[in-house]
Amino acid sequence: MRVVLDTNILASAIRAGRGPIADIREAWLSGLFHLHISKPIxxxxxxxxxxxxxxSRLSREQVGLFVMSLRATSVVHPIPLFVPRVASHREDDFILATAKEALADFLITGDKRLQALQHHHKTRILPAQPFSDCLHEIAENDDRLRVADREASERGVSVEEIIMEIQSAKLRTIESYKSLKGLQ
Known part of the structure; x- marks a missing residue:
């Protein structure tokens, strides 16, 4: 799953102790999704x-380590010289351009103006909470997959059918969150 996190989500992730943004950070660091960024971000x-x-709250070392981990664990996309004007703020156009270049499934943002767009090309724009919920459902499906795999090997039976069912459930979860699920 390809995900772009808006700058406000990334900045909050460095200090989040718990909650949806901390969950998103942990899911990214554990490899549950692929983070895509750009130089403008x-x-x-x-x-x-x-x-x-x-x-006043972070040392230069903390900031440097966070930015370095971003560069090391994400895909950095080049952005075209000309970025079309889509959003009401120019900085938001670069976020949207990153999502487009990355072919992102999701753009996660706290910016109400971007959230109001709901979609940009094939990218679903969501606030942190619904995306965190999506990640929890995916993690539950991954847990089910591990349990099914272990049980199948213990019993000496084929796990392909179980795996296909669980993978289908994961895809349904992603697609349901790309639609309007959970948003008013």
Whole structure:
């Protein structure tokens, strides 16, 4: 699953102790989804983390380590020189362009203006909570898959049918969250 996290989600992820943003960070770090970013997102993130709110709470080392882990564990996409104007704020156009270039399944943002778009090309735009719920459902399906695999090997039976059923459930979960599930 390809995911773009907006700058506000990334900046919040560095300090989140629990809740949906912490869940998203942990899912990313554990490899539950592939994070896709771009240089404009990294640049905006570094500017955001340099503002007084974050700089008074985080050391330069913490910020540097976080940005370094982003670069090391995500796919960085080049953005075309010309980015069409879609959003009401120019910075948001670069976020949308990143999602388009990444062929992202989801763009996760706290920005109400971006959330109002709901979709951009084939990318579903969601707030953190519904995406966190989606990740929990996927993790539950992964747990079921591990249990089914273990039970099948213990009994010496084929697990292919069980795996297909669970993989189908994971795909249904992703598709249901790409539709309007859980959003008013």
């Amino acid at each position: 990294l640049d905006e993130l570094e500017r955001t983390l340099a503002n007084p709110y974050f700089s």
